[in-house]
Amino acid sequence: MSVFTLPAFAAQENISKQERQKMINTAHRGASGHAPENTMTSFQKGFEMKADYIEIDVQMTMDGELVIIHDTTVDRTTNGTGYVGELTFEEIRNLDAGSWFNDDYTGEIVPTFEEVLDAFHGKIGILIELKAPELYPGIEEEVAKTLKDRNMHKPNNKKIIIQSFNHESMKKSKELLPGVPHGVLAGLSWAGITDEQLAEFASYADYFNPNMNIVTPSLVGRVHEADMMIFPYTSRSQKQANHLINLNVDGIVTDYPEHVYSHPVHHS
Ligand code: G3P
Ligand code: CA
Numbered sequence: 001m002s003v004f005t006l007p008a009f010a011a012q013e014n015i016s017k018q019e020r021q022k023m024i025n026t027a028h029r030g031a032s033g034h035a036p037e038n039t040m041t042s043f044q045k046g047f048e049m050k051a052d053y054i055e056i057d058v059q060m061t062m063d064g065e066l067v068i069i070h071d072t073t074v075d076r077t078t079n080g081t082g083y084v085g086e087l088t089f090e091e092i093r094n095l096d097a098g099s100w101f102n103d104d105y106t107g108e109i110v111p112t113f114e115e116v117l118d119a120f121h122g123k124i125g126i127l128i129e130l131k132a133p134e135l136y137p138g139i140e141e142e143v144a145k146t147l148k149d150r151n152m153h154k155p156n157n158k159k160i161i162i163q164s165f166n167h168e169s170m171k172k173s174k175e176l177l178p179g180v181p182h183g184v185l186a187g188l189s190w191a192g193i194t195d196e197q198l199a200e201f202a203s204y205a206d207y208f209n210p211n212m213n214i215v216t217p218s219l220v221g222r223v224h225e226a227d228m229m230i231f232p233y234t235s236r237s238q239k240q241a242n243h244l245i246n247l248n249v250d251g252i253v254t255d256y257p258e259h260v261y262s263h264p265v266h267h268s
Pocket of ligand 1: 028055057071129163185209234253
């Protein structure tokens with residue numbers, strides 16, 4: 001058998017501890033393979049698993065509260081129904097955000113942005129996604145104010161990153177928070193991205209974070225050439241994590257932080 005038939009599998013098994021540990025390990029919606037996504041429990045789990053960042057999805061209730069939930073409706077991840085933007089904070093707060101995942105998590109609630117910042121900033125990095133910001137006029141200003149109130153907007157505050165699929169929103173947010181690194185998210189339709197488009201993103205963004213299925217060695221090199229970092233999403237298997245490590249990305253957004261690197265648990 002030619003060696004050229006081997007690399008995909010063989011190289012995966014040959015990843016050094018150093019190569020694994022230099023990856024920025026980002027717990028997607030918290031350690032969402034292990035606990036209900038976007039809850040304080042999944043974020044705590046990400047912290048305990050020694051991820052470098054938790055990734056959170058920020059949206060806004062009808063009455064202007066910033067809450068952490070992925071879908072634009074509450075239907076999938078709570079026991080309620082309706083659009084996030086058409087429910088009051090009190091209505092959302094009374095929903096159960098854990099039992100859909102497993103009965104053990106009954107009683108989990110939808111956290112606020114402020115609660116997550118106050119509980120986790122300084123303990124673990126926070127990758128803040130503005131989810132569907134076009135639905136929430138003024139959300140960029142609210143996020144900026146919330147960060148500034150906590151002095152989390154300074155240039156040296158590298159453990160806060162803001163990202164979105166809505167690139168106009170990121171341009172606006174970068175103007176409001178010039179000291180905070182920003183990222184553009186890119187779905188499958190960006191597979192053919194040009195160097196000119198990367199340069200345009202790099203004029204306001206520090207990260208180009210694509211769907212992992214469009215990542216190639218060439219794309220990684222071109223993102224680096226454009227002076228950005230690349231955190232692809234979303235790895236859900238050991239094989240996918242290994243593949244991304246072999247592609248020399250900077251960080252991996254994963255539901256399972258242990259796939260990037262695991263730390264021995266010491267029992268006393
Ligand atoms: O960090 C990127 C990733 O979170 C984007 O996808 O749909 O899980 O928010 P999604
Ligand atoms: Ca997200």
